[in-house]
Amino acid sequence: MVHVIVSGMVFLVLIHGGREAASMPPNSLMKIRGLRSKIGKNECLLCCVDLMFHLVETLVRFFNKYAYVQIAVYGKGFNRSARDAWELFQSTGVESLVAYDCSGAVLLMGTLLGGLITGTCAAIWTHIKWEAKNERMLMVGSTAMLMGMVLVGVAMVVVESAVTSMYICYAEDPLLIHRWDAEFFSQLSEALHQRLRHRSARGREALTQNRFDVNIQESVSL
Secondary structure (H helix, E strand, O other): OHHHHHHHHHHHHHHHHHHHHOOOOOHHHHHHHHHHHHHOOOHHHHHHHHHHHHHHHHHHHHOOOOHHHHHHHHOOOHHHHHHHHHHHHHHHOOHHHHHOOOHHHHHHHHHHHHHHHHHHHHHHHHHHHHOOOHHHHHHHHHHHHHHHHHHHHHHHHHHHHHHHHHHHHHHHOHHHHHHHOHHHHHHHHHHHHHHHHHHHHHHHHHHHHHHHHHHHHHHHHO
16 A cells, blocks of 8 residues: 555656656576576476476566556556556566666665564664563563564555655656656666667677587587
């Protein structure tokens, strides 16, 4: 619910603020090509790798957090919103930015750190106030840690929803981000171009290595 509310608010602010102010291949394919040279002739292992990446890609396509933005703005169903959002990322190249996004991990670490600090402070306060034993300190500290994680997590969800909305807005209309914050738009565009160049280089390297291995195998067989 928080995802939908915050995503809708951020999306509408960017759209209205902008109005008032005035294809790359899938990532899983490159990974499979990169692993193909290491696998060699082991077709069974290659099939397992293909199946694994296909399952991961299917899950990401139909179950991702970016669906909440589409739900908040367009009122679509969850599965359709998730599919449309991921296809939008793939068609615009923003998928390469999303693949390297570390905001979720940082926010998770912040949530854990907030819970740990809350639990530690509660346990120390319990020991000083009532001179409690270890069992009571552990009970109070654990309860406080869970409550702290929940409260900090609610605040982190707001930030995470804003980040996901930024990606959707940039994929649908980059000019919205430019009208809202030109400097941030420049940084985001530069990061996207760097990721696309890096991905293209990795793809060419994987194809070259694959052809080299095939030539070597053919030479050995002859």
